[in-house]
Amino acid sequence: MNTQRLGTSEQDILFAGKLLSQGEVVAFPTETVYGLGAVATDEVAVRKVFTAKGRPSDNPLIVTVADKAMVQQFAVENDMSQKLMAAFWPGSLTIILPMRAQAFSMTVTGGLNTVAFRLPDNEVARAVIRAAKAPIVGPSANTSGKPSPTTAQHVWHDMAGKIAAIVDDGPTTVGVESTVIDVSGNVPTILRPGAITQEQLVAVLAQPVHDATTTESVASDVTPKAPGMKYRHYAPDKHVVMFDELDAVDLAQKLQDNDVVMAQDRILQAMAIKSQQAWSLGDSLESATEQLFSGLRFYDDQPKVGTIYVQKMIPVGLGKAYNNRLAKAAGNQEFSI
Incomplete structure (x- = not known):
């Protein structure tokens, strides 16, 4: 496959959206790391993401949206999620919610009845999603297990010849993936730390927030609720x-x-x-x-x-x-x- 390198012009963004709507995989920038995009409701396209990354099939994918309205179509919101969205979206916070019946395939959710959503604080990312006219999955655009990509060149290193295109918006500004918080139950729980801290989450929710990232692990026969919880991640060969x-x-x-x-x-x-x-x-x-x-x-x-x-x-x-x-x-x- 001939991977195209795109810029951030209106023409390039529209072309990236067209490729996504045609079932192709396109790498896109966010403020955290570069993501690997495919239309989240296109089962065949989503499977291409797993193939390109070499990603385990029970590792759920984050769904990236262009606005809050996209979430309402696919998940059941609650008071906690609404407070978090108002405070931190767009931004580097991923929110796990109960999924509406059959909203996404098991390939996206890892077979779970919950789904993770993020609205990135990067206008190019949001523009690409709007051009695709659908939410897209957005795992980091690297070979599974390796350090995440913070430049388009990093993506090219891992994905050239495997995906249709890379949208280059320069280096990312945060450098690590988003915080993941699960509000699908009664106790809000951090499943992956990021730029949005536990203290910030507590202040907005006005209640204790459990941090599962330092005390809990995922058994080999259990599907993780968020990326980075179960498998080897972020590791170079050195x-x-x-x-x-x-x-x-x-x-x-x-x-x-x-x-x-x-x-x-x-x-x-x-x-x-x-x-x-x-x-x-x-x-x-x-x-x-x-x-x-x-x-x-x-x-x-x-x-x-x-x-x-x-x-x-x-x-x-x-x-x-x-x-x-x-x-x-x-x-x-x-x-x-």
Whole structure:
């Protein structure tokens, strides 16, 4: 298949929508990571997404919409979802709701009676969906299990020849996938951390919000309610190890010539390592989160790189999302003195 690279002109967006409406798969930008789009009500097209990604069939897909009205056609809303949509949409929050009878196929939901929705804070993404005239599935546009794509070039690396087109809107701004909250039951529950934090969700809902991301796992015979809960995710082929900033100087003494370090600028300066061994995560938690997947992807493509050491962040707010993705990439391996 000849994968076309599209821009963000009106003509390109309309063409991307046309391809989607014809049953093709098109990668599209969001503020979090690039997504892999197919019309959510087209069973054949959705299966193409699983094939392109190499994604397990029981891993449910997020449905991406252009406006709140699209959700009402397919799911049963409630007071909690309405409050969350009013506060955080468009934005990097995915909301799981009870699905209306046979609204989507089992391929989309993984056989569950719930479905996850997101309204992205990216006008190009919303324009593509409007051009397709239907909601689209939107898993990350990468080979399943690998670091998520934050640029169109990352998508090209994984998907060239597998999908019809890629809409290039430049680098994403958040850098990690959306927060996923399940409000299909009585207790709102975070299933994946992201830029929208537990504290923000509690403030809007005015009730406790359970965080299942640090205490619960999904058994091998159970379908996960959200992506990233059950299978290996975000991991390059290279060996990745997390480290605490308090151990940075000790780590610097033990680095091999082919090892590399991803850390904030002040940490890299304190470690005094060679510039060719360093990837800057900037000077803020936001910049670190934005750069995490890019750095992992870059070093994964360098044949001579040995181990990738990556700085952990304080596990508060966005730091929870950052550490969640890093821990999965590293298989929970940490540097110890």
